[in-house]
Amino acid sequence: MAIHFQHVSYQYPSGSYQFYQAINDISLSIPSQGEMIAIVGQTGSGKSTLAQHMNALLFPSSGCVDIFGSTIRQKRDKKISYNHLRKHVGLVFQFPEYQLFEETVQKDIMFGPMNFKISAADAAVLAQKAIVQVGLDETYLKRNPFNLSGGEKKRVSIAGILALDPDILVLDEPTSGLDPKGKSQMMELFTAIQKQTDKTIIIITHDMDLVYRYMDRVIVMHEGRLIRDESPDRLFHRKNLAELHLDYPETISVLAAIKAQFSLDIDIYQKDMDAALVELRRAVGK
């Protein structure tokens, strides 16, 4: 396993950001290959805290995390550099403002690769490739990241991680602030990267439609605990999601309402519009 959590707990020092939730006794394995994993749960359930343990941005208060062979324990060891772990596991924050700091988009994207001793010339090539991947054109490279719109900043921050080409990508709400078209483009991009490279991609999200449609595995956090780790299909077959402050995908909730209204014999577990329409027509046609 690429990342392995063993009984990991973390408490924030008292007096700091209270709305970030501590995590409690998390055990979890994440392979370096082959999975699209969603982490879901209401605000303050510990999702971001969990993610920040995946590349040693946070150190557990108890328990340990193995990341590509390095064991991360309670105390940060000043003699050890954890930098190489960030080449294995790349993390994109929810707010791109916390990540963008250079005067041009190009410099911003080149920063990560150059930090890992890639030459400026090669990093520039990577930046060029990454900016196109995230759906922007090369003219953006010369622009100041702070003059971009919210959606464009988001794309640039994702390009920065793609250029770094880590083994595992962890993205905190990569589609928030993107319009519907941008959202599906971004998810198609992650799916394509996953298919081409077989990397594991981990996404923190509140969007259950996206979870149902694109992800293989879903981890549910609730009050700092990991309470589910299963397939989206299995999760959305459960009846009590509202107790966890989770929504059902729109396809499921709308088809469920139709089923109840017309007493139809219909399979409500459809992932997209086309499949829902076919199933609905089959059910009403009978």
Add this chain to the structure above:
Amino acid sequence: MSYIEVKDLSFSYTGKRMILKDISLSIEKGEWVAILGHNGSGKSTLAKAMVGLLEPNQGTIAYDGVVLTNDTAYDIRKKVGIVFQNPDNQFVGVTVRDDIAFGMENLMVPQKQMLEMIDFYSEKVGMKDFLDKEPSTLSGGQKQRVAIAGILAMQTQVIIFDEATSMLDPYARRDLIEYIQKLNQEGITVIMITHDINEAMYANRLVILKDGTIFSDGDKWSLFKQPEIFENSHLELPFSLKLAAALDDSLPEEKAVKDFLWQSISNT
């Protein structure tokens, strides 16, 4: 003349690529208008221009007959406030109390009255117990409520929400929107900048921007009946309306489901 009049507004950062092109828009007092558009359609730029944070290259914005200029901006900001997408970008105070006070301090409201107003409006948005807290310790939804309290305390009549719910989780988002509904019922004019159609469902009127121009402007129900408008402007209808649009009116069974979908959405 309407309470808000935007006339022939154009804007460009560089002088080359136009972000807004000849936008004209009239909004009445008490309306709830959603300004919808894809990323880069110019909707946030329009919001910033409407509160005087950006100066248009051409055109005018007027509130209650007064055109927004450097000289009138001070008075107009008492009429219109803006809540931003990332709540962290709008806090200036050390405590929630300082933050709500900030706008009033600029208006030189006497201290006694100011303290009363802080009490009143923090209570109104449900944040009175948090007055001594640092804004950074609040959740996203709480931060947005504090921002609203600060705006209301200035007796503002119009609030522009610039994707103000997009960083909140679905529950906090519904909560905030329900709160905005209450404000609108009390007479506050609400202008909501968004690309989320589920959010636009709460408005009465939709203004759809595409590539810096107004692509469509009208009553939401009449626009919802024309799915191609949303498709052509890179927006997405809620799943239930997309499904309704795909159903065949000529088949009685499908028509029944379609009517049911329309009815359920108009009840929400």
